[in-house]
Amino acid sequence: MDGTFQIEAQNLVWRCEQETVVIRPWGLDGVRIQATLANEFMEVPHALSIEPIPAYATKIEVTENGAALQNGKIMVEMGKDGRLCYFHARTGELLAAEPEAHFTRPPARRWRPAGGGAYRLEVAFLPFENERFYGMGQHQHGRLDNKGCVIGLEQRNTEVSIPFLVSNRGYGFLWNNPAIGQAELGFNQTRWVAEATRQMDYYLVVGDSPAELLERYAEVTGHAPMLPEWAAGFWQCKLRYRTQDELLAVAREYQRRGLPLAVIVADYFHWTMMGEWKFDPACWPDPAAMVKELDDMGVRLMVSVWPAVNIYSENYQKMHSLGYLARSEQGSQVHMFLYDTFPGRDAPLTFYDATHPGARRFIWERVRENYYKHGIKVWWLDADEPELIPFDHSLVHYHLGPALEVGCIYPLLHQQ
Numbered sequence: 001m002d003g004t005f006q007i008e009a010q011n012l013v014w015r016c017e018q019e020t021v022v023i024r025p026w027g028l029d030g031v032r033i034q035a036t037l038a039n040e041f042m043e044v045p046h047a048l049s050i051e052p053i054p055a056y057a058t059k060i061e062v063t064e065n066g067a068a069l070q071n072g073k074i075m076v077e078m079g080k081d082g083r084l085c086y087f088h089a090r091t092g093e094l095l096a097a098e099p100e101a102h103f104t105r106p107p108a109r110r111w112r113p114a115g116g117g118a119y120r121l122e123v124a125f126l127p128f129e130n131e132r133f134y135g136m137g138q139h140q141h142g143r144l145d146n147k148g149c150v151i152g153l154e155q156r157n158t159e160v161s162i163p164f165l166v167s168n169r170g171y172g173f174l175w176n177n178p179a180i181g182q183a184e185l186g187f188n189q190t191r192w193v194a195e196a197t198r199q200m201d202y203y204l205v206v207g208d209s210p211a212e213l214l215e216r217y218a219e220v221t222g223h224a225p226m227l228p229e230w231a232a233g234f235w236q237c238k239l240r241y242r243t244q245d246e247l248l249a250v251a252r253e254y255q256r257r258g259l260p261l262a263v264i265v266a267d268y269f270h271w272t273m274m275g276e277w278k279f280d281p282a283c284w285p286d287p288a289a290m291v292k293e294l295d296d297m298g299v300r301l302m303v304s305v306w307p308a309v310n311i312y313s314e315n316y317q318k319m320h321s322l323g324y325l326a327r328s329e330q331g332s333q334v335h336m337f338l339y340d341t342f343p344g345r346d347a348p349l350t351f352y353d354a355t356h357p358g359a360r361r362f363i364w365e366r367v368r369e370n371y372y373k374h375g376i377k378v379w380w381l382d383a384d385e386p387e388l389i390p391f392d393h394s395l396v397h398y399h400l401g402p403a404l405e406v407g408c409i410y411p412l413l414h415q416q
Contacts, residue, residue, distance in 0.1 A: 001361070002016070002080035002081055002371075003015055003016030003017075003019075003080060003081070003082055003087070004016070004194075005062045005066075005067045005078075007060050007062065007081075007099065009219065010024070010057050010060075010172060011023060011024045011025075012057075012060055012062075012069045012076075012078070013362045013365060014110055016068070016082055018037045018292055019036070019037055019082070019109070019111075020036055020037075021033065021034070021035040021078070021082065021084075021302065022034045022035070022041075023058045023069050023071065023076050023078065023310055025071035026048070026052050026071070026203055026205075026220060027052035027053050027205070027216060027220045028053055028071075028072055028216055028219065029071060029072035029073040029074050029205055029206050029207060029216055030072075030074060030203055030204065030205035030206070030220065031069065031071055031072065031074055031076055031084070031086075031202075031203070031204055031205075031217055031260070031390075032048065032051075032176070032201070032202070032203050033084065033201070033202055033204065034199060034200060034201045035109060035120065035199060035200040036198065036199040037111055038117075038199070039193060040326060040385075042198055042199060043065055043201055044178060044400065044401075044405075045178055045252060045400065045406070045412070045413065046157060046177070046178060046201065046405065046409075047174060047176050047221050047407045048174075048176050048220055048221060049202075049221070049222070050219070050221060050222045052219065052220045053058065053219060057069050057070060057071055058070045058071060058072065059075075059087055062313075065079065065080060066078055066079040066080050066374060070089050070338060072206075073088060073089050073090060073205040073207070073208075073376040074086065074088070074089055074204065075087040075088070075089040076170075076193060076393055081101050082101075082109075083097075083098050083099075083100060083101060083106075083108065084097070084098050084108075084298045085097040085098070086171065086204055086206075088170060088206055092171075093252065095167070095169050095170060095171045095206065096125050096126060096167070096169070096173070096204065097125065097126050098123075098126070099124055099125070099126050099189075106122070106124075108122075108123065108124045108125075109121070109122075109123050109124075109200060110123075110261045112121040114195065114196040114404075115196075115317070116196075116402070117198065118196040118198055118404075118405055119196070119197060119198065120193070120194070120195055120196065121179075121193070121197050121200055122191055122192070122193050123190055123191065123192045123193075123196045123200060123202070124190065124192070125189070125190040126189070126190075126193045127186065127187055127188055127189055127190060128169060130168075131147060131168060131169055132145045132147050132167070132168040133145065133146040133165045133166070133167055133185050134145050134165060134166045134167075134168075134210075135162070135164050135165040135166050136148065136151050136161075136162065136163060136164070136165050137159075137160040137161050137162035137163070138158070138159065138160035138162075139151060139159055139160075140158055140159065143227065145184075145339070145362075146165065146183065146185050147185055147187070148187060149297055150182055150183070150184050150185070150186075151182060151183045151185070151186050152175075152181075152182050153179070153180060153181040153182055153183060153193075153194075153408060154181075154393065154407065154408060155383055155384075155385040155407070155408060155410065155411055156323060156337065156391065157383075157387055161408055163175035163177075163183060163192075163219060163273060164217060164221075165183075165185075166210050166213050166214070170206060170207065170208065171206050171207070171213070172204070172205045172207065172213040172214075172215075172216065172217055173203070173204050174202060174203040174217065174221070175192050175202050176202050177194050177200070177202075177404050177408075178403050178405070178406045178407065178409035178411050179194035179195060179196055179197040179404060179406070179407070179408065180194075180195045180300070180393045180403065180407050180408065181193040181194040181195050182412050194250040195393075195404045196402060196404035197405055198398060198405070199215075200386075203220065203279075205217065205220075208245045208383075211260070219299060228243055229248065230262050230263075231262070231263075232259055232262075232302065233260060233261070233262025233263070234259075234261055234262055234263075235262060235263040235264075235265065235302075236250065236251075236254070236261055236263070236264045236265065237264070237267065237302075238265075238267075239267060240266075240267040240269060240270075241266055241267070241268075243283040243284065244279075244284040244285060244286070244287070244290050247264060247266060247290070248290060248294075250261035250264065251264055251293075251294055251297060251298075251299050254299075255297050256296075261272070261297070261298075261299050262298075262299065262300065263299065263300045263301075263302050263378060264294065264300075264301060265301075265302045265303075265304070265380060266284075266301060266302070266303045266304065267304045267380070268304045268306065268345070268382065269340075269341055270283070270284060270303065270304070271341070272341065273310045273312065273314075273317075273340060273341055274306055274308045274309060274310040274313060274340050274341075274347070274349060275308065275309030275310045275313035275314075275315050275316060275348075275349075275352075276310075276313050276366075277305065277366040277367055277370055277371070278316055278366070278369075278370035279370065280341065280373075283414045287371075287374040287376075288374045288375065289402055290374075291374050291375040291376060292375070295375065300377075301375075301376050301378065302376075302378040302379065302380050303371055303376055303378075303379065303380065304379075304380040304382050304384055305367060305371075305379050305380065305381055305382070306383045306384075307351050307352050307354060307363075307379055307381075307383065307384050307386055307414055308324060308336065308349040308350070308351055308383060308386070308387075309349065309350050309351065309352055310336065310339070310340050310347050310348070310349055311333070311347075311348050311349070311350060312347070315362075315366070316350075319352060319359070319362065320333070322358065322359075322362075323353070323356065323358075323399070324352055324353055324356055324358060324359035324362055325350050325351070325352055325353055325359075326350065326351045326352065326353045326386075326396050326397070326398055326403075327353075327394065327396070327397050327398065328395055328397070329394065329395050329397050329402070333350050334348040334349065334350055335350050335351050335386070335388050335389070335396065336349045336350075336387060336388060336389040337349065337389065338353075339387075344407070349387075351386040353398050353399050354398075354410050354411075354413040354414040355398040355399045355400040355406060355409065355410070355413050356386070356399035359399070360413065360414075360416060367379075381411075381414060381415060384410065384411045384414045384415075385410070385411065386410060393407045398410075408409065
């Protein structure tokens with residue numbers, strides 16, 4: 001069924017039945033594509049949080065057969081049937097495209113109800129012979145080229161989802177959606193899947209080199225700050241230093257031997273209990289003195305900060321009553337059993353809700369009081385996937401919504 005086009009400011013809008021698609025020029029040589037079946041788009045946390053360089057479409061045209069929008073090197077063409085195709089505006093080369101509609105195939109943008117007003121969304125693109133895909137974060141499949149891989153869009157221990165890829169065809173693609181899902185980079189189809197979402201959102205940019213594509217990506221997602229000079233030094237870490245005396249003895253031996261040492265790490269279980277975010281005074285009696293001695297040696301102390309909260313910790317009841325904990329959709333308020341500072345037995349743990357602004361402030365107040373005021377300013381934010389057991393996002397609900405819809409954003413908000 002054919003839809004209708006409108007030009008709204010610098011955006012090209014297509015509407016057909018319940019679906020609305022908006023094509024926006026985004027930064028230099030890029031476009032942001034959003035679609036929804038709802039009356040309006042929702043504002044949810046995402047990667048395109050940096051205000052882009054002002055982008056002005058160099059061309060918007062609507063004809064009998066469709067419409068086109070150009071922003072620098074990228075040209076987007078959309079048929080009246082809603083099919084999207086992406087070209088290099090200067091060479092005319094087709095870079096990526098949705099498959100043509102056909103009654104024997106699912107649509108390129110497939111919305112299926114997932115309950116609660118959300119949809120399971122599948123977005124398909126045509127495959128190209130010899131196309132290679134690079135990027136996508138940190139994964140254990142051992143391949144440089146992701147072509148042929150199915151990659152989970154979820155944060156897991158050792159698996160870091162950064163759903164941005166660079167194609168050797170000359171474009172970069174960011175799946176700008178915090179939902180749990182997967183990227184299927186197959187030989188017969190490329191497909192992006194969100195298990196539960198209320199809208200489609202992705203960014204596609206054209207460049208003449210991988211370096212240029214990464215530069216454009218950084219412009220719309222944010223540049224990493226330069227590491228301070230000391231961070232390029234040697235870091236000493238083990239599993240684990242059990243006491244203040246043990247850690248200081250190692251640092252002193254480095255100094256005695258004249259070996260350079262930049263950072264030493266106090267890993268997990270230095271605390272009284274998970275969810276209290278403070279040193280155990282029985283093992284770490286004077287953190288301020290420890291930090292001062294290390295500073296005098298030119299060594300910085302890093303401490304491990306976990307988002308887990310032991311249900312027996314001093315903060316659990318208050319955090320629970322204030323709604324600062326991730327809640328369970330079903331069953332008990334426990335997301336993992338892991339041995340804590342209790343000897344010989346596992347402890348029931350929950351995770352704080354990093355999507356809740358109040359919860360983030362609550363955590364920082366304790367970190368500031370118990371670490372920062374001692375001079376500690378280097379953090380290891382560990383286990384912030386978070387490490388659910390069983391690993392099933394459908395069981396967890398956050399302040400922003402069900403984990404299936406927003407779970408991938410947890411580490412970013414925890415860092416904030």
